[in-house]
Amino acid sequence: MGIISPVGNTVGQAWENILAARSGIRSITRFDTTDFPVRIAGEVRDFDVANYLSPKEARRFDTFIHYGIAAAMDAISDAGLTASPADAERVGVCIGSGIGGLPMIEETHNALLAGGPRKVSPFFVPGSIINMISGIISINYGFKGPNFATVSACATANHSIGEAMRLIEYGDADVMIAGGAESTICPLGIAGFASAKALSTRNDDPESASRPWDVGRDGFVLGEGAGVLVLEEYEYAKARGARIYCELSGYGMSADAHHITAPSEDGEGAARSMSNSMRNGGVALDEIDYINAHGTSTPLGDIAETVAVKRCFGEHAKSLCVSSTKSMTGHALGAAAGIEAIFTVLAVHHQIAPPTANLREQDAKCDLDYVPLVPREIPIRAAMSNAFGFGGTNATLVFKRL
Secondary structure (H helix, E strand, O other), X not given: OEEEEOOEXXXXXXXXXXXXXXXXXXXXXXXXXXXXXXXXXXXXXOOOHHHOOOHHHHHHOOHHHHHHHHHHHHHHHHHOOOOOOOOHHHEEEEEEOOOOOHHHHHHHHHHHHHHOHHHOOOOHHHHHOOOHHHHHHHHHHOOOOOEEOOOOHHHHHHHHHHHHHHHHHHOOOOEEEEEEEEOOOOHHHHHHHHXXXXXXXXXXXXXXXXXXXXXXXXXXXXXXXXXXEEEEOHHXXXXXXXXXXXXXXXXXEEEOOOOOOXXXXXXXXXXXXXXXXXXXXXXXXXXXXXXEOOOOOOHHHHXXXXXXXXXXXXXXXXXXXXXXXXXXXXXXXXHHHHHHHHHHHHHHHHOEEOOEOOOOOEOOOOOOXXXXXXXXXXXXXEEEEEEEEOOOEEEEEEEEOO
């Protein structure tokens, strides 16, 4: 696994901060926010792209590509994965993004307006398109298997991981590097989400701004980063002596068919995504002990997900531990589910449910066990990770202890 995030740029550091309920949300440093109604975000800090790319290469690519390449390289290193020429065609890459190179698009447009067409770099298009992370990893490592990217807003990384899993199931690959990356903390990104009234305006208290299921929640906090997993067919992994964290056993999808941004109030679509993931994985309702929720800290979304969990699980919903690590990372859009898949895997691996930070006064309409403030050691046989996106798209993964 590999991670770049507001709470840390290694899996160990990020997990330590999550268990400590340590927020990565601060005042924005990337640009002057004086005229903006929102001045906070979950920025990645202390990241040095020179650890992964040469200065010449780095200049060619948008920041989200930097993050995705870094997380993928770290995941490949963590897996001890190498591909001989004989194996190369059996190793693929699927790393997506919800929006892609928005900062580079914004900067290039400004350069065009100021100086004309000659100011547009020849690397502008390849430097900002979403599938370039997969392309660069494939090129740099010689992986010749499936190579593509998914784009489904905030569900992107779950779809990437799930589709990668299916390619292995179908026999198209033995190994897939999969996840998501995003970096849209730029004037256009903040202005766009702020205009939609989607973001928290708790500018004077950034660390407590993301507060899923709390009565004081007022919108999500924009985050960024990348989360990438190495998935392997079980016998292939065993044969090469790979360290195995857990089993990715189920993948489910659905559509709300309701609204371009708002979730369905009855939770029907999200509930079907969860049910589909368990059916795909052959996992019973009562085997799920923990859910890493989509949990964005929006007034409507948190209620809708609560309704969906109860609709899906019935009486077992009362026995579940449900938490939102977005309370510490913010919402990293297309990278969110990749980052959260890692936290879900670690929850299963270490048998501990991460906390929901900032949950001090629980909304009466959000009436599940959200593991407030501190982590909880519990037996976790199987865990679920939810991701729901604009356009009414839903994707759920199930991870099972081996």
